Amino acid sequence: MTVGGIIVAGGRTSYSRPVDGPHGWRPTSAYTAAVTVGILLLATSVLAGRADIALIGIPGLLAATWAHAGRPTTPLRADLHEPPGPTTPGELTATLQLAAGPGEGADVVHLRITAPGHRTTHLTLAARPQGQARDVPLGLSSVRTGPQQTFTVDLRGSRHGTWEEEPTQVRAATRLVLPGAAPLGRLPLPRRLRGLTGPHSSRRLGDGTELRDIHPFTPGDRLRRIDWRTTARRSPELDTLYVRRTYSTAEATAVLVVDSRDEVGPDVRTWRGYGIIRVDEPTSLDLARHAAASVATALVEAGDRVGLEDLARRRRPLPPSAGRRHLRRLVHGLALAHPKDLASAHRVRPPQLPADAIVYLFTTLLDDDPLRLVRTWRTAGHPVVVIDTLPDVHTVIESHLAIAWHIGRLEREDRIAALDVEGIPVVRWAGSQRDQAAVRFEALAHAARRHTPGRTP
Structure with missing residues (x-):
C-alpha cells in the first residue's frame, strides 16, 4: 500500500x-478538559444549589480518576x-x-x-x-x-x-x-594493447588466434605451428617448412574519469543548490554513475583492465585492474562520487594515466575544463571518448533563467562542435538517446578496428 x-x-x-x-507521559487535552469541566460543574452546583448540575460533572471526574489510576509507566x-x-x-x-x-x-x-x-x-x-x-x-x-x-x-x-x-x-x-549497468556490446579500445595475454589480438607476433602470415620455419618456432598443407604446396621435397604466425593476445587498459564537480537535474531552477531535485528524475551524476558502471561492466567482462578517476577527489584513485572483485570496487567508488566545493575542485594538472590507456570521460560539458583535459590527454597519445551526461533540461518559464540557459546551451554546443572537429567522439547518455549509446559505441569500435594499421577489417 x-x-x-x-x-x-x-x-x-x-x-x-x-x-x-x-x-x-503527560495528560492529553481531553484529560485536562474532563477534570476542569468536572470541577467547574461541581462548583456551579454548590453555588447554585442544584444537584442535577453536579450529576453532569461527576462522570467526567470519575473518568479522569479512572484514567489517572491507569497512568502508563512503560x-x-x-x-x-x-x-x-x-x-x-x-x-x-x-x-x-x-x-x-x-x-x-x-x-x-x-x-x-x-x-x-x-x-x-x-x-x-x-x-x-x-x-x-x-x-x-x-x-x-x-x-x-x-x-x-x-x-x-x-x-x-x-x-x-x-x-x-x-x-x-x-x-x-x-x-x-549502487548504480546499475546497462548491457553494451563492443567498446572502443586503445590503439596499443599491453600484457602477455588477454581477450584481444594485438599487433605483435605471439600465440593467438588471428592469422598474421605464413613464414618459413626459423629456430624458435613451435612444431605445432607448422602448416603442412602450405609446406606440401610450396616445398614438395620438404626442403623448407612453413609455419602459421599469429598475432599475440593482449588486454586493453581503460580509465573512467567521472566529472563529479557538480550535480545538476533536469530543472534549471535547482541548479547551484537552490530547490529540491526530484527523486524520480536522475541527475547528471546519476547518469554518469550509470554510464560508467555500464562501461566498466562491459570492459571487465571482456577481460580488460579498468581504472577510476574522480575529478572532484585528488586522492586514492582506483588503479587499473581486472576481475569481478575489482568491478565491485569500481561500482562502489562510483556510488561514493559526489560534488565538492567548486573553488577547490579546479585541477591544475590532469589525472596521470597509464601509458597506452583509453579514457572515458563522463561530464556535462558545462564549462571549459573538460576540453582542456581532453586536449592534454590527446597530446599525450591517449584516445578519448566523451560521454555527455547532462539530463534533458525541462522548459524554463522564468525569463531570466531562460536567457541564462540559452546562453549556456549555446556555449555547450560550441564545445561539442569543437570536440567533433578535433575527432573526439561524444556519446549522449540521457533520455531517448541512452538506448542508442550501445549502437554508437559499436560504431566507434568498428571504425577504430578498421583504421588500425596492420590489422584486417
Missing part, C-alpha cells in the same frame, strides 16, 4: 538503530531495521519495529514518516499487547544513486486518549545506492 508517496508493504530486515530522545520502544550493505536503485525498504516493555503502555501509536523528496505520511496504529512487537514495513521508490537519506519517523504513543507520550524520533542511517 502506498501512503503519501511512502510505501507501507511487507518484509523484514535485520539492521537495528535505537531510538533517540527522552521518554515521558515507554514505547522503536527500532528501525534496514538491509545491511549497499543497495540498488528502485525501492528502498526498512522495517519499523514497535514494542512495549512490561507494565502499562500505549494502546495507540501515532506515526509521521518523512523522506527527502517524498510526501509526509501519517499513520495511526494499534499497539500490540505487552511483550509483543509490531512490524511496520516501509518502502520508497527512487531512481537516484549514491548516498541517500531515507526514513525519518516521528512517533508518539497514547493510552485511552487521556495520556500521551513525549514525541521521539527514529532516523535511518544514510544508505548507499
